[in-house]
Amino acid sequence: MSQKCDGKPDEAGFFGNYGGQYVPDQLRTRLDELGSAFFEAINDAAFNRELQYLESHYAGRPSPVFYCRNLSGAIGGAQIWLKREDLNHLGAHKINNTLGQCLLAKRMGATRVVAETGAGQHGVATAASAALMGLECTIFMGEVDMRRQHLNVIRMEMLGARVVGAKSGQATLKEAVDEALDLWVSDPKMFYVLGSAVGPHPYPLMVRHFQSVIGKEARQQMLEETGRLPSACLACVGGGSNAIGIFAGFMDDPEVRLIGVEPGGRGNSYGEHAASLCLGTPGIMHGFKSYMVKDDHGEPGEVYSISAGLDYPSVGPEHAQLKDAGRAQYVSINDKEALDAFFLLSRHEGILPALESSHAVAEAIKMAPGMPKGDILLVNLSGRGDKDVEQVAELVRKGFVEAKKPGCK
Ligand SMILES: *Cc1c(COP(=O)(O)O)cnc(C)c1O
Secondary structure (H helix, E strand, O other), rough: OOOOOOEEEEOOOOOOOEEEOOOOOOHHHHHHHHHHHOOOOOHOOOHHHHHHHHHHHOOOOOEEEEEHHHHHHHOOEEEEEEEHHHOOHHHHOOOHHHHHHHHHHHHOOEEEEEEOOOHHHHHHHHHHHHHHOEEEEEEEHHHHHHHHOHHHHHHHOOOOOOOEEOOOOOOOOOHHHHHHHHHHOOOEEEOOOOOOOOOOOOOHHHHHHHHHHHHHHHHHHHHHHOOOOEEEEEEEEEOOHHHOOOOOOOOOOOOOEEEEHHHHHOOOOOOOOOOHHHHHHEEOOOOEEEEOOEEOOOOOOOOOOOOHHOOOOOOHHHHHHHHHHOOOEEEEEHHHHHHHHHHHHHHHOOOEOOHHHHHHHHHHHHHHHHHOOOOOOOOOEEEEEEEHHHHHHHHHHOOOOOOOOOOOO
């Protein structure tokens, strides 16, 4: 089957062989309504104007691109540039999507929103967007995650959201999604704000649309600042929303390599990583078909990563298509490499990257020395690392990573 990777799924929501809607009829009706409302909205100039206003005046867009002169000089080879999504309101790319979906919720007449959250970042962005737009907000979070990410629970509650613990199964992200979907289906005034480029159609397409502002801005900014396009564009991949957002801007530039970086965790054996594209196989979960990490019974498997935002056992269907078509390459970076990159960026540039984003930085640091000086690597810095400093300090205390003394790079 020939695959054109143009970011558009077919009528049934398939990107090549992946995506679709593997859901009960009742849910399909809601998804179809959502799809129609979405297409209407993005063809309405008033909707786009309002979203652009919020992106600029509330979220702080456009986010700049930044040349890491010190880091690039220290490691040699290609120039490393960052797209600074860490500078957005709330410190990550998540707000691009929650503003778009909450605006759509209001347009559809919803008065309540529900969302799932793993590490809590999407929950916080949803709670803020809901507060801004006067929507009641419920967030489902695995009880295990609520303990691990306690500060984000406090943030969500302060923003006016109700945080409900998902108790079943492993009590993490997968269970939170299941419970959020159940609540959505049972309530016609509810809108489900999904946090990554995953789930049944039209979510992967919708999330891609709202995150593609990253790639659109980045392409123009790089041309303005450097007069050319980067050799490669890199992003970490959990569900794949920040990656598809920046890739979208360069999809039609075949000379720009697209590189997605998955969490390699502690190694390639089952349960030690969350590298769905590198180490998984095609399967169906959460209503869509894509690569997944499976257990012995073919069910969503156990995953692990040092960064709580990347440990999802599947990945957005468009990434699966891009992998099979060879338009994008997917690699993995382990915990140790991500931590080293965290310190390198902090010490050389004064930027604390999120542990998620540190995976993409690490791959750029690996690639740069083997490339000519004039080449450019553009890394999507999906978020800031302030949320991770306690965890990193703990890992230093345990001797997992060497303590860096003041003044030492
Ligand atoms: C949530 C999150 C991710 C992972 O999600 P994607 O959908 O793969 O982008 C990456 N970085 C940060 C900072 C996040 O908060």
